[in-house]
Amino acid sequence: MAKSVDPEKPGRIKQLRMIAQIIQQANPKGMPIVFLSAVGALAVVIVIGLVTGYLGGSIIETVMTILLAIMVGVTVGLVVFGQLAQKAQYNMLDGQTGAAAAVLQGMRGNWSVTPAIAVNRDQDLVHMVVGLPGVILVSEGPGSRVQKMLVAEKKRVARVVLGIEIYDIQCGDGEGQVPLAKLQRHIMKLPRNLKKDALNEIKDRLRSLPKNMPLPKGPMPKGARMPRGPKMR
Structure with a gap:
């Protein structure tokens, strides 16, 4: 039996687009930085492959080098994307009650x-x-x-x-x-x-400690999804 899909829950691609828009609003240079970081990392791996002879050697070595370059570029791009998203969300929350x-x-x-x-x-x-x-x-x-x-x-x-x-x-x-x-x-x-x-x-x-004050009337960012912090060691 197929699982029902919540129509109100945005897909992963839509979520990434929404976050990209938030980054762009907070910093117009944000997305170009993400793109350049990914391309730069990919280029570094390509250059290393050319210097070491892996790129341009056997077919297997060439394919592996290209795949590694793509993986490194995507990883670096995602890391930078996440850092900029975190900074943008902090800026949005800063000054709000709660x-x-x-x-x-x-x-x-x-x-x-x-x-x-x-x-x-x-x-x-x-x-x-x-x-x-x-x-x-x-x-x-x-x-x-x-x-x-x-x-x-x-x-x-x-x-x-x-x-x-x-x-x-x-x-x-x-x-x-x-x-x-x-x-x-x-x-x-x-x-x-x-x-x-x-x-x-x-x-x-x-749990037995009673609440001694009501919540304030001002807006609190309910359900605000902050980027996850580091895991406890």
């Missing part, structure tokens, strides 16, 4: 993200991330306003997760804050303080 939550939910690995566990009338937010480092509280908003929120949430969470490391990170462009584009990388560098069994126990404890 942007940090969208980035956090795109992390690879055994992470549990709870957006907006605290919010004030200025729509500053605090999100909670649970992973092998412990509990991580991430704020959005000016440092002068979010510091009190982080301290209050840290005390509230500490009552439930006794003895577990709790980190607080301010996401933003202010002094001492972590920029949105570096948030995933910053969290991935935190030390691994927990084992997987202890991690599950902490998650169970935190």
